[in-house]
Amino acid sequence: MPEVTRNTSPSPTPLPPPSRGGGIVFLLLACCAFFLAASLPVRATAGEKRPVEVAMILFRGETPSEKGFRDTLSAAPGYRVHFTVFDANQDKEKLRRIVKELDTSRFDLIYTFGTMASQFAVQRIKDRPIIFNVVQRPIEAGVAKSWDSSGNNATGASNIVSMESAFRTLALVMNIRKLGFIYYEKDPAPLYQKVDIEKAQAKFGFRMIDAPVRDRAAIPAVLKKLVSAKVDAVMFPSDSFVKANADLIVRTLNRHKIASIVIIPEMVKENGAFMSLGPEYYQLGQLAAQSALEVLGGKKPSEVPIKTVQNLHIGVNLKTADKLGVNLPLQLLSLSTVIR
Amino acid sequence: MFAAFDLSTLTATEVLLMSRAFLPAAMIVGIGALLGRWDACRHQRTLMKLIDYIFLPCLAFYALHRHPLELGEIWQICSGVTLVILAGVLVGLLFAARRPGWRGSNLVAAAFMSSGTLLLPLAYALFGSEGLAKAFYFHLTVLFWYSTLGTLLGERRPTFRRFLATPALHATIIGLFAATSPIQVPENLQEFAWLTEKGIEITGLGALPLLLINFGYPLAHLRLKFSAAGLSGALLRVVGGPLFALAVIYCYRKLGWFSLTRGYELLPYIDERTSEAVLLLGAAMPSSHYALRLGAGGEVVADEVDAATLFMTLMGGVFSVILVILFIDLSIFD
Numbered sequence: 199m200p201e202v203t204r205n206t207s208p209s210p211t212p213l214p215p216p217s218r219g220g221g222i223v224f225l226l227l228a229c230c231a232f233f234l235a236a237s238l239p240v241r242a243t244a245g246e247k248r249p250v251e252v253a254m255i256l257f258r259g260e261t262p263s264e265k266g267f268r269d270t271l272s273a274a275p276g277y278r279v280h281f282t283v284f285d286a287n288q289d290k291e292k293l294r295r296i297v298k299e300l301d302t303s304r305f306d307l308i309y310t311f312g313t314m315a316s317q318f319a320v321q322r323i324k325d326r327p328i329i330f331n332v333v334q335r336p337i338e339a340g341v342a343k344s345w346d347s348s349g350n351n352a353t354g355a356s357n358i359v360s361m362e363s364a365f366r367t368l369a370l371v372m373n374i375r376k377l378g379f380i381y382y383e384k385d386p387a388p389l390y391q392k393v394d395i396e397k398a399q400a401k402f403g404f405r406m407i408d409a410p411v412r413d414r415a416a417i418p419a420v421l422k423k424l425v426s427a428k429v430d431a432v433m434f435p436s437d438s439f440v441k442a443n444a445d446l447i448v449r450t451l452n453r454h455k456i457a458s459i460v461i462i463p464e465m466v467k468e469n470g471a472f473m474s475l476g477p478e479y480y481q482l483g484q485l486a487a488q489s490a491l492e493v494l495g496g497k498k499p500s501e502v503p504i505k506t507v508q509n510l511h512i513g514v515n516l517k518t519a520d521k522l523g524v525n526l527p528l529q530l531l532s533l534s535t536v537i538r
Numbered sequence: 539m540f541a542a543f544d545l546s547t548l549t550a551t552e553v554l555l556m557s558r559a560f561l562p563a564a565m566i567v568g569i570g571a572l573l574g575r576w577d578a579c580r581h582q583r584t585l586m587k588l589i590d591y592i593f594l595p596c597l598a599f600y601a602l603h604r605h606p607l608e609l610g611e612i613w614q615i616c617s618g619v620t621l622v623i624l625a626g627v628l629v630g631l632l633f634a635a636r637r638p639g640w641r642g643s644n645l646v647a648a649a650f651m652s653s654g655t656l657l658l659p660l661a662y663a664l665f666g667s668e669g670l671a672k673a674f675y676f677h678l679t680v681l682f683w684y685s686t687l688g689t690l691l692g693e694r695r696p697t698f699r700r701f702l703a704t705p706a707l708h709a710t711i712i713g714l715f716a717a718t719s720p721i722q723v724p725e726n727l728q729e730f731a732w733l734t735e736k737g738i739e740i741t742g743l744g745a746l747p748l749l750l751i752n753f754g755y756p757l758a759h760l761r762l763k764f765s766a767a768g769l770s771g772a773l774l775r776v777v778g779g780p781l782f783a784l785a786v787i788y789c790y791r792k793l794g795w796f797s798l799t800r801g802y803e804l805l806p807y808i809d810e811r812t813s814e815a816v817l818l819l820g821a822a823m824p825s826s827h828y829a830l831r832l833g834a835g836g837e838v839v840a841d842e843v844d845a846a847t848l849f850m851t852l853m854g855g856v857f858s859v860i861l862v863i864l865f866i867d868l869s870i871f872d
Contacts, residue, residue: 363804363805366805367804367805367808369604369667369668370666370667370668370808371666373604373667373735373739375732375735375736400722402604403604405728509800509804510804512804516551525662525663525666526555526666527664527665527666527668527669527812528552528555528556528664528665528815528866528867528871529665529666529668529669529808529811529812529815529871530666530808531551531552531555531871532552532867532871532872533804533808533871536549536551538551
């Protein structure tokens with residue numbers, strides 16, 4: 199079981215000083231302990247585990263990727279890992295404050311989730327290795343110089359998805375003529391995906407309907423625009439804002455029999471999205487942990503290439519498929535995680 | 539080479555999806571048989587014309603106009619079907635050498651499968667538009683061999699010209715051209731193009747139940763006779779067919795023509811498994827209706843021996859198709 203401390207305030211609270219009462223009793227106990235220890239056979243120190251302190255900077259709480267990261271790191275022999283979680287709770291300003299006020303000297307590794315947290319961390323933290331995770335476009339986002347070498351103190355795992363592969367998979371279940379793309383306009387990450395979708399338009403014979411969202415209040419109007427445009431499906435980027443409002447968006451789309459295609463796999467189970475076409479988050483966490491172990495083993499973060507998953511993970515919600523009237527082919531089902 | 543055929547690994551979702559494909563298809567065939575009985579097969583020709591000239595071409599276009607043209611895929615399916623048919627014909631000729639009643643259209647009924655009326659709807663219901671596109675390649679290959687080798691075996695003149703005039707073949711060519719053509723529809727015509735495409739899609743999908751009805755339509759008028767020729771023909775069709783297809787798949791995998799490598803891109807893997815599945819499913823289909831027509835000299839209902847083979851393959855097909863679908867799910871889409 200990994201050791202976890204959850205910290206909601208930016209800087210950790212200092213521990214209280216030890217009490218002075220009962221000094222003689224303490225001295226006696228210490229002497230007893232010393233003699234007892236001296237009488238026991240000496241154990242080898244080679245089996246001792248190296249303590250590692252990890253700060254986890256999260257934007258929208260914990261996802262399966264953090265579990266994958268924690269499980270892999272905790273299971274690694276030779277390390278006793280303690281995790282301290284700093285969750286921004288989807289507040290950009292709070293995230294900025296966490297990164298700014300973090301006492302990095304307390305930690306051996308800094309783990310960041312998502313593009314925004316990773317960007318802030320790379321800009322601010324220079325004295326500790328940063329292990330980023332779920333950063334779709336690390337190069338374009340300025341988190342790394344290249345896939346092989348970040349050129350800085352960061353490395354990690356990317357949830358990049360081949361749009362070509364995603365559209366070909368989608369073509370197995372439906373013909374798309376109009377595809378809506380809904381995203382938070384203040385988040386830079388979805389814009390890279392938007393460029394990819396625009397490039398795929400001619401090849402796959404569809405037209406993208408751009409649907410940027412300014413804030414939560416603007417969502418109904420954006421959805422109305424998509425419904426009246428008679429889109430066949432709406433694609434969601436790996437966007438925390440859209441994830442936070444997925445219930446409202448997906449419910450409306452399902453009511454109008456519009457398929458929702460997501461990158462974040464949890465949205466299929468939690469929000470009833472029709473299909474997810476993206477890497478499995480738990481596996482991404484495992485990959486990020488492998489990078490962390492390489493860094494702990496003595497490599498510089500810039501020497502550790504950015505990792506991506508080997509297989510596209512497909513998730514399908516059977517109930518939503520029924521609502522939409524989509525016929526799920528057997529071969530797709532055999533490769534998918536099916537939510538009933 | 540193939541994953542273990544372990545029924546305990548079958549999930550409820552898989553059973554549900556397979557039942558959703560198979561049971562409605564069986565019901566529609568039954569409805570077709572009832573209609574045929576009530577109508578005394580008077581409307582068979584009208585139904586066939588509607589399918590051949592309107593619905594099936596629309597289905598061919600719908601299946602292929604967005605399907606990437608891959609020569610490797612066409613080669614795999616067409617050569618696979620050819621080998622399965624030739625193996626059936628060869629074994630059939632060996633039977634025919636011993637039994638005089640086995641000649642002619644009965645040999646066609648044993649070697650040729652129902653690729654249009656049954657395979658197309660089932661392939662779509664089970665494997666989606668990807669399966670439908672592959673089933674079209676399968677169907678056209680069967681049509682080609684039927685119109686050449688099949689008619690010769692049926693002691694009639696080859697109808698290759700009729701094959702070239704098949705509307706579904708033309709629609710396939712147009713669909714493939716649309717899929718590969720670099721010509722872009724102008725922005726102002728795009729809505730109109732999509733509306734046309736939607737109309738073709740609706741008409742094409744409407745072909746699926748009609749094909750099943752067309753299969754069931756003459757069944758009520760089969761003159762049943764459990765002849766030995768019927769039984770052996772049926773065995774060759776529904777047992778021999780899938781076994782020949784399995785042998786072809788095994789050889790293709792050994793030769794590396796069907797790759798088993800899974801990369802980041804899952805599509806090539808899915809694609810190859812779907813080709814195998816269509817090949818196997820197609821090979822397990824009951825006898826072709828063409829054999830009936832051939833035996834009846836162009837009329838709808840054939841003579842007793844062909845009818846017995848068709849009837850027996852239909853009965854056996856219920857089990858063989860279910861078994862093959864389970865095999866596909868458990869051992870091919872492992």
